[in-house]
Amino acid sequence: MSTHAKRERLLFADLLEAAGPDAPTLCEGWKTHDLAAHEVVRERRPDAAGGLLLGVLKPRLERVQAEYAAKPYEELIQLIRTGPPRMSPYALKQIDEAANAVEFYVHAEDVRRAQPDWTPRELDPVFADVLWKRLEKAARILGRKSPVGLVLRRPDGQTAVAHRGTPVVTVTGEPGELTMFTFGRQNAARVELEGDKDAIAKLHEARLGLTS
Numbered sequence: 326m327s328t329h330a331k332r333e334r335l336l337f338a339d340l341l342e343a344a345g346p347d348a349p350t351l352c353e354g355w356k357t358h359d360l361a362a363h364e365v366v367r368e369r370r371p372d373a374a375g376g377l378l379l380g381v382l383k384p385r386l387e388r389v390q391a392e393y394a395a396k397p398y399e400e401l402i403q404l405i406r407t408g409p410p411r412m413s414p415y416a417l418k419q420i421d422e423a424a425n426a427v428e429f430y431v432h433a434e435d436v437r438r439a440q441p442d443w444t445p446r447e448l449d450p451v452f453a454d455v456l457w458k459r460l461e462k463a464a465r466i467l468g469r470k471s472p473v474g475l476v477l478r479r480p481d482g483q484t485a486v487a488h489r490g491t492p493v494v495t496v497t498g499e500p501g502e503l504t505m506f507t508f509g510r511q512n513a514a515r516v517e518l519e520g521d522k523d524a525i526a527k528l529h530e531a532r533l534g535l536t537s
Contacts, residue, residue, distance in 0.1 A: 329452050330422045331408075333429035337364075338406045340436040346398035351435040351510050360432060361401040362393040367428075368409040426452075427459050430501070431508050438505075438513045445515050448501050456500040460507065461485045467507040470532050473524040477503050494520035494528050509534035 346358040355363070370389050393401065409415035415424060437443050448456070460467075460477060468475045468487025475488040478497045487507060496506055498516035506514035511529050518525045 328418060328422045328426070329455055330425035330429060333426060333433060334408065335406065337429045337433040337436070338402050340433055341398075341402050341405070344436055344440075348436065349439040351439050351513055352432075357436060358398050358401070359390075359394055360435065361398065361405060362390055362396070364428075364432065365401050365404045366390050366393050368413060368415050369404065371413075426455060427504065430456065431504065431510075434501075434505055434513075435510070438510070445499075446501065448499070453500045456504050457483070460500060460503055464507065467534055472527045472531055473520070475528065477507065479503070492521040492524045494518055494524050496528075507533050 341357050341361050344357050346356065346361075348357045350357055350360050352360055352363075366386070366389055370393075372385075372389075408421075414420050434446070437446070457479060464477060464485045464487040471488035471490070473488070474490040474493035475486070476493060476495045477485045477487055478495055479500065480497065484495075496503060496516050496518055498506065498514065502514045502516050506516050509532060511531075511533065518528070
């Protein structure tokens with residue numbers, strides 16, 4: 326049975342191929358070629374990928390990223406499709422699923438939602454629940470830079486606190502939309518926000534997600 330991570334990986338690769346190397350993405354300053362290089366580096370160059378989380382390693386990451394961005398676009402897409410090398414931790418099904426299901430979902434949407442005619446993707450209920458469970462666990466990390474109190478709420482009423490504080494803004498949406506919102510794609514997420522008008526404006530400008 327295909328895992329969620331594998332399915333999202335292949336969808337991401339297909340979207341990259343269809344968009345071409347120079348299409349816009351939701352990642353600031355990156356076109357599709359840059360985004361493809363980022364994912365290959367993340368999976369295949371652990372010596373550089375640490376720069377995604379540690380500022381001291383960022384210069385090395387940028388050098389390696391530039392090297393991979395110089396590779397042919399089709400080669401990068403094929404590397405994404407085939408997955409990490411056998412000795413990579415990501416080659417283990419459990420780690421791949423834990424680390425990549427959300428990763429590839431977000432980046433697939435980064436490609437889709439950068440197009441002017443995009444429409445929300447209807448997720449199957451099982452995958453939606455997977456995204457919600459990941460959000461519940463990671464909400465405090467993703468929302469740590471929120472300038473206001475931040476509560477995430479599914480349409481069925483389930484909630485997760487992403488940041489404690491006042492005033493409070495409650496963001497309601499499907500798990501996929503809440504995922505995009507908390508990963509810093511606030512302006513490309515189909516959600517409803519309740520709270521003080523100024524607080525909502527501040528939240529839209531906040532650097533949510535895993536960025537340092």
